[in-house]
Amino acid sequence: MPKQPSDRIELLQGTLDMLILRTLRLGPAHGHAIARHIQQSTDDVLQVEHGSLYPALHRLVKRGWITSKWEKAPDRNREHKYYRLTVAGKKQLAAEESKWRQMTRAIARVMWPAEQEP
């Protein structure tokens, strides 16, 4: 069910990159599919304006973490621009993941000092 706009949480630019990379790890996808995937996976909590996706995608292409290619859709007679994760992208994803974990752990320690992570 679509949530109200006020319920949606804004995304930082860096995290959007990480989410895109993670989405593409599941397989090549075009821009619209990536947007839909993120939206559905987070159950609409994360507000991803479709427009902000594309600068992020092109930025990632420029940095060599993903590649793009115009290909025919498997079931239709239509072409879409498909993005794929590169080897460097995979490494970058792993790095971002660990950075994210570190950050959340640090924040959690500040917020809830009593609870210790095992």
Added chain:
Amino acid sequence: MRWFSRKSRREEEIDRELRDHLDLEAEEQQEHGLSPDEARHAARRKFGNITYTKEEVRSTWGWTRWEFLLQDLRYALRSLGKNPGFAGTAILTLALGIGASTAVFTVIDSVLLRPLAYHESGRLVVAWEHVPWLSGGDSLGPNPRHVDIWQKRATAFDGLTLVQNSARGVTMDEDHPRLVGTVSCLPNLLEILEVRPLLGRGFQSGDGVAGRDNVAILTYSLWQSLFHVDPDAIGKTIRIEDTPVKVIGVLPASFQFPNANVLRPFSSSQPKSGVPEPAMLLPAVLNLSQMAWDGNYGNWIALGRLKPGVSLEEAETQLNSIQAQLMKETPVSGGPGSLRASVEPMQEAVVGDSRTGLLLLMGAVVILMLIACLNLANAQLGRALARQRDAAVRAALGAARGRLIWCALAENLILAGLGATVGLLFATAGLDLLRRYSPVNIPRLSEVHLNLTVFLFTVGLALIATVLSSVLPALRLLSTDAQECLQQNGTRAVGSRQGSRLRTSLIGLQVFGCTALLLVAGLFAKSLLYLFHQDKGFDPGHVAVAQAQLPSNLLREEQSRIAFIDSTLENLRAIPGVQAAGLVSAMPLEGESWIESVRRVDKPGQEGLLVNARWASPGYFEVTRQRLVAGRFFEERDRDLESVVLSEGSVKALWGTENPVGSQISLLGRTHTVIGVVADSQTTSLKTPPARIAYVHYHYRPPYTTFFLARSAGSARELLAGMRQAVWKSAPHATIARVKTLDAQLSDSLAIERFRTFVLTAFGVSALLLAMLGTYGVLSCSVAMRKQEIGVRIALGATRPRIYALTFAEVGGPVFIGLGAGLVSGALAGHVIENLLYGTEVVDPPVILAVIGLFLVSAAAAAFLPARRAAHVDPMVALRYE
């Protein structure tokens, strides 16, 4: 512009991708039950700001860098367009500087740097002999007999040949002969140069034998003018001074050979005017067995091609060892080692003499160019100061340093680009001028063309100009403190004091360079005027001279030579308007020649005196209006008498103060009686003291080449055609090598001095104009900036003259300092060129005063308008203006 198409392709691709996304989203919305229109709207809403997205994507790809560059260029163009006066003068200034530099560099490139236009021309050499008793250390064309031995014994050469430049009269049908430059050579010349004829054949060894030598090879241009590119010209006959000669070959259009002035077998001889470019090759017939071992120097030039890998030193050593052998084996005079040989590259022989002059020219032109750039820098500094606020705002808004510098560069790049384009046009025109007014011996002038190297040089100059003129303003831009700038109000720009000082001292620098140039130019100009107007001892006005030579069949007989001279003189005197006509055996103002020894008969023990021997006719001295000192000049009766007329200087050397008239001397193998003494005159050269000359009547050993002179009541130019007629009436097949007025000959003999003066004066004047433009610019800017201050002064009671004085004083200091420094350095430069000056001291008060006067007037003129503007500032307006 690959990036441009890449950009539009990217644009299309992004459009496509985003459209695709919107379509997919719309489809999805439709599946949720929305109508197609509603679905599209929903998709767009969900997408967000499409334009913003596109921009973000674009900026990811860094297109904006290029767009920024373009944007700044367009802005620069617009701001230049708003200031057409500034842009115009800047472009003109750069065009002058770049144009002049390009023209001179083209000459230097084509003449000095490019190898000669022959295959592997680095191996082509000229071999000289050195015979101390004849010419001291000077290079001499070798004795052909020696060269023959060299050919047989030296292993360093692929081949050696002999060449001799000359000019002959050539006729096609029955028309009068035209003068054609010829090169007499041994049959192997073309082999050595590795040139193959375009048509027909080259020379073979059989062509060098007397009787079988009536063959000729034409250059392309001669073939064009005689036969109109007719391929059947081979085998046809032309006449060279009455001898039929068969054309056996035509050379390719690219063939060039140095003319007689460039390759001189006697290096101390004077270059002549009117020397034709070689247009024909003739086989040389040399009877070596009849030649002396110890003579015949300075008539031929030995050209050779070194074997690959052989160095000049090797070749020279070989030749010198052969010379030593020759000294032992043959009757060559002088002590051991007195006959030497030297080898130099052919290119050096051709261009060596002109190198200093050309490099000097390059130096002068570079100075001019620098002054032009200084001017531009100054002007740009002024504009930078005026726009300081603008720049401060930009910097405050976060403009990158690089972008600011690019802004400063962009304008200058455009100016330099346009300046270089116009400059190239100037250069082409300048080269044309150079070809017409150049002195007689710039070698290879026909090879001077604009080419790729020169074009790259011009572009390089434009870039240097850009950098030079942007450096100072850019540095100022970087050093502006944005905060300070923004706090100041209006026209009182920060650092204007320092800025003005910097600019006025640049003016001082320009004045310095200018003054030095003008001073040296002034000295040369005074020299030239002196040379023209000195008391020469003869009067060249209203006189024409014609050089004529009989065809060879008539030339051999003394009687026919005498008859020719007699009849031509008669014809000349019959021309209406002719007051006097005469003959002499050498062209006036072409140096000393035919040196003979003169001895007093009554004092046989006394040493002989070396004089120039000349053959003259009655009427010669009357034509030239030389002064009679004692005795009389030639009359008709002297043809059977053994009379001689001596110049004053010769008489002084032989007789002191005694009167020589009536005494006898021995000259040219017989005794002559002195009938008269003629005053010293500069008929051999305007640049050296009067030469010693002895004149005999042409009846005794009449000269082969004759120079007829005629004085007319009217203009000498109208006499020229008549002189030709007079000569051809006596001998229709005589070759007339030259006909010109004596004034023209005088001019030509001073060609180098005229050229030097012209160029230096042109540069000096250009530099002056530039400096004045600069002064005007600086003062205008300063007045504009100081409007408030001036307004206040006027309001407080300053008078107009006071304001004028104030404005003038602003540049006064640097101008005077520059003037002083320039005069001093000019005087120093004058010492360096002292031996090129005639009739003037190095420190010459009139010249110095003239230069100072010129400067003061120009500076005043340049400063006048801005000063006037300052004086007419309305104080009320100025004080209100913020």
